[in-house]
Amino acid sequence: MSGLQLQQLSRRCGDRLVLEHLDLAVAPGECLALLGPSGCGKTTTLRLVAGLDPCSGGRILLNGEDITARPAGEREVAMVFQSYALFPHLDVGENLALGLRSRGIPRAERDRRIASVLELLQLTALVRRRPAQLSGGQRQRVALARALLRQPRIVLLDEPMSNLDARLREELRPELRRLLCGGEPPVLYVTHDQQEAMGMADRIAVLQAGRLEQVGGVRELYTDPASRFVADFLGRPAINWLPGRDGTALGLRPEHLRPRPEGGLQARPERREWWGHQQLLWLETPRGTLRMLLPEGAEAGAEGLRVGWRAADELWFDAAGQRLSAEGPWRQGLESGAV
Amino acid sequence: MRALVLLWSLGPLLWQLRTSLLPPDALVGQGPTAWTLENYRLVLSGDPPLWASLRNSGLVGLGTTLLTLSLALPCAYALQRHRAGLLGWGVGAVLLAASLFPTVLLFLGLLEMARSLHLANSLTALCLPYTALALPLAILILRAAIAALPPELEDAARLEGLALGQRLRSVLLPLLAPALASTAILTFLASWNEYPIALTWISRVDRLTLPTAMARLAGSSVFTVPYGAFAAATVLGSLPLLLLVLVAQRWIISGLTQGAVKG
Numbered sequence: 001m002s003g004l005q006l007q008q009l010s011r012r013c014g015d016r017l018v019l020e021h022l023d024l025a026v027a028p029g030e031c032l033a034l035l036g037p038s039g040c041g042k043t044t045t046l047r048l049v050a051g052l053d054p055c056s057g058g059r060i061l062l063n064g065e066d067i068t069a070r071p072a073g074e075r076e077v078a079m080v081f082q083s084y085a086l087f088p089h090l091d092v093g094e095n096l097a098l099g100l101r102s103r104g105i106p107r108a109e110r111d112r113r114i115a116s117v118l119e120l121l122q123l124t125a126l127v128r129r130r131p132a133q134l135s136g137g138q139r140q141r142v143a144l145a146r147a148l149l150r151q152p153r154i155v156l157l158d159e160p161m162s163n164l165d166a167r168l169r170e171e172l173r174p175e176l177r178r179l180l181c182g183g184e185p186p187v188l189y190v191t192h193d194q195q196e197a198m199g200m201a202d203r204i205a206v207l208q209a210g211r212l213e214q215v216g217g218v219r220e221l222y223t224d225p226a227s228r229f230v231a232d233f234l235g236r237p238a239i240n241w242l243p244g245r246d247g248t249a250l251g252l253r254p255e256h257l258r259p260r261p262e263g264g265l266q267a268r269p270e271r272r273e274w275w276g277h278q279q280l281l282w283l284e285t286p287r288g289t290l291r292m293l294l295p296e297g298a299e300a301g302a303e304g305l306r307v308g309w310r311a312a313d314e315l316w317f318d319a320a321g322q323r324l325s326a327e328g329p330w331r332q333g334l335e336s337g338a339v
Numbered sequence: 340m341r342a343l344v345l346l347w348s349l350g351p352l353l354w355q356l357r358t359s360l361l362p363p364d365a366l367v368g369q370g371p372t373a374w375t376l377e378n379y380r381l382v383l384s385g386d387p388p389l390w391a392s393l394r395n396s397g398l399v400g401l402g403t404t405l406l407t408l409s410l411a412l413p414c415a416y417a418l419q420r421h422r423a424g425l426l427g428w429g430v431g432a433v434l435l436a437a438s439l440f441p442t443v444l445l446f447l448g449l450l451e452m453a454r455s456l457h458l459a460n461s462l463t464a465l466c467l468p469y470t471a472l473a474l475p476l477a478i479l480i481l482r483a484a485i486a487a488l489p490p491e492l493e494d495a496a497r498l499e500g501l502a503l504g505q506r507l508r509s510v511l512l513p514l515l516a517p518a519l520a521s522t523a524i525l526t527f528l529a530s531w532n533e534y535p536i537a538l539t540w541i542s543r544v545d546r547l548t549l550p551t552a553m554a555r556l557a558g559s560s561v562f563t564v565p566y567g568a569f570a571a572a573t574v575l576g577s578l579p580l581l582l583l584v585l586v587a588q589r590w591i592i593s594g595l596t597q598g599a600v601k602g
Contacts, residue, residue, distance in 0.1 A: 052494050073500035085491035089513040098509060099499030146495075 247319030264308030484518030
């Protein structure tokens with residue numbers, strides 16, 4: 001098997017289980033995003049793969065080879081840290097040279113590789129600067145350069161863009177994809193930002209409390225979430241929840257709600273946010289507050305309207321948060337909302 | 340206000356310098372107040388000459404500092420990076436208690452130790468109690484400095500394939516330079532000024548350290564206090580410290596301006 005495989009990977013800190021029997025596979029050249037709230041175990045997973053922390057159980061396979069016990073320095077892993085972790089006492093060139101020197105790569109070869117990666121990332125002019133003299137974006141590029149220089153067998157990214165402003169993040173996403181993904185090494189990308197995960201990754205693994213909730217394509221996770229947690233975590237503005245029978249819950253995406261001439265739920269707009277291409281309405285209904293996205297041009301009267309949705313857009317979950325089929329007794333009572 | 344503080348701290352030193360350059364008679368208001376180096380000649384040609392005790396103190400200070408730093412750094416590193424919950428906390432508390440312990444209470448025990456282990460009159464041996472006394476504070480300072488370093492820096496170095504020794508040399512030591520410099524100054528200073536242990540452990544005249552040698556200056560005359568000689572010895576004894584601080588200051592300041600350890 002080629003690519004990266006995590007088998008039953010576990011990590012225990014004291015008596016707390018940080019990561020529980022994680023099974024995950026990343027194909028060569030594939031970018032898999034680990035997505036989840038803080039403390040869900042995504043960074044832990046990355047550190048285990050990098051060899052920075054020891055596993056409490058399970059195996060890590062790279063191209064079929066067991067690397068679980070291999071020390072970090074010998075895994076040929078490239079990692080971009082959230083803080084970039086550039087050495088503050090060294091300038092850009094020295095930062096890049098440190099690892100190559102420790103590997104005993106001859107000077108000429110070293111200089112050639114550093115020069116080419118500096119060129120690639122347009123850092124050549126900054127080679128004598130120290131990290132403190134660089135902007136956030138430049139530091140990030142230096143961290144990327146250090147990762148690329150390695151000719152790594154795995155690429156690990158730990159929230160590499162969380163210290164950049166939103167605009168820069170958006171610009172860098174395609175560049176990051178171009179540089180890191182699609183080559184031979186599998187890419188693991190940790191983020192808590194779902195938009196970033198959706199923009200960067202081929203597939204997304206959603207983690208919660210040390211357990212894998214669901215792994216799948218970006219579209220699949222959004223339209224067909226396996227659990228209430230995934231449905232809730234993905235999507236902005238967040239999904240609406242309506243209580244069903246016997247502790248079940250109905251999830252409705254804000255963009256799936258539509259104004260209807262009749263039927264559906266009676267609603268009164270409480271608040272509206274205008275976003276340019278669409279507007280977000282906060283609706284007061286007999287079943288609670290609903291968020292509805294209206295495309296530009298559509299209008300909702302101030303005094304009241306009726307909202308409905310298509311039965312195909314309903315997402316049902318049981319009391320334990322597991323997904324239910326769209327047909328079942330739990331639908332009774334909410335059918336009036338369906339159109 | 341600034342001038343006042345400057346005067347307050349520099350005043351005694353300048354007065355000492357003036358005293359050292361005046362003939363003894365001038366100090367008590369008799370005789371001419373002509374500048375002279377007589378006091379310096381006196382202490383440098385005395386028995387033992389002051390330069391010998393300066394050298395002894397320097398050697399002991401250097402040895403103590405090197406020994407302290409080379410023990411304190413791994414200790415602080417282990418305590419900080421592999422902290423073992425309650426145990427780590429306990430060790431920290433013991434260190435703090437040890438650094439606050441009244442050292443006077445140790446003299447009798449140390450004397451007994453020196454006697455039974457034949458450590459008396461050895462400058463090398465003198466480094467041992469000095470190191471022991473300096474270690475707790477040194478470990479606490481270095482531990483705080485290591486705690487202030489982002490752990491990812493070391494993670495990054497590990498991923499770059501740097502072994503522990505290489506990480507120490509090319510990442511930890513340069514980043515800890517300011518803390519190491521201030522710890523070195525404190526340790527050297529404590530050793531340089533230490534009197535009671537040196538007094539009890541060293542009896543051979545050619546092995547006296549500076550404080551004990553200075554104490555002997557007073558014994559050279561029963562009827563007059565050799566103010567001038569004292570002053571000259573003080574000035575000579577302060578010069579190496581001044582030099583040390585000036586040299587180390589460059590490290591400390593470069594560490595401060597380097598800033599942005601956050602990467």
